[in-house]
Amino acid sequence: METPTWGLVMETTVGMGERKHTEASVLAHVTGSREEALAELERRARNHTPAHPLSHRRRRLLRQDDGFLLVVDGAWQSYVTRFTVAELLEDSAAPVRREEPRPERRPEPVPAEPSPPPVERDADGVPVRPSWLGRDDLR
Numbered sequence: 001m002e003t004p005t006w007g008l009v010m011e012t013t014v015g016m017g018e019r020k021h022t023e024a025s026v027l028a029h030v031t032g033s034r035e036e037a038l039a040e041l042e043r044r045a046r047n048h049t050p051a052h053p054l055s056h057r058r059r060r061l062l063r064q065d066d067g068f069l070l071v072v073d074g075a076w077q078s079y080v081t082r083f084t085v086a087e088l089l090e091d092s093a094a095p096v097r098r099e100e101p102r103p104e105r106r107p108e109p110v111p112a113e114p115s116p117p118p119v120e121r122d123a124d125g126v127p128v129r130p131s132w133l134g135r136d137d138l139r
Helices: 034-047
Strands: 005-014 021-031 056-064 067-074 078-087
Touching: 005 034, 021 034, 034 056, 034 067, 034 078
Parallel strands: none
Antiparallel strands: 005 021, 005 078, 056 067, 067 078
């Protein structure tokens, strides 16, 4: 079974007044267990400093089933940032996965040709029986 990849998603309030809206972004990907992804998401949520409000009166970090909710009260309005962990199912811009290199297959050893029987030689080293004697292919 393949290890799942989790997206760490942040949805935050941007703008002010009537132009205030929410934007989402994927902060990072974590490959591993959901608990590992949630631990990384919590670390990021605790260290996050939102752009709005500029001066805040109160900051609250709340845990949810799938992540965290950061509520920051300003002088006039409250701003919210939602941190969510979600399993990555598809990514059209994901890097192409290279196949794992296969172990190099060594060629099987070729059996050695049987060595010819020892040749009987006279005292001078000359074969007693010539190599061509008895060959059928010389006719």
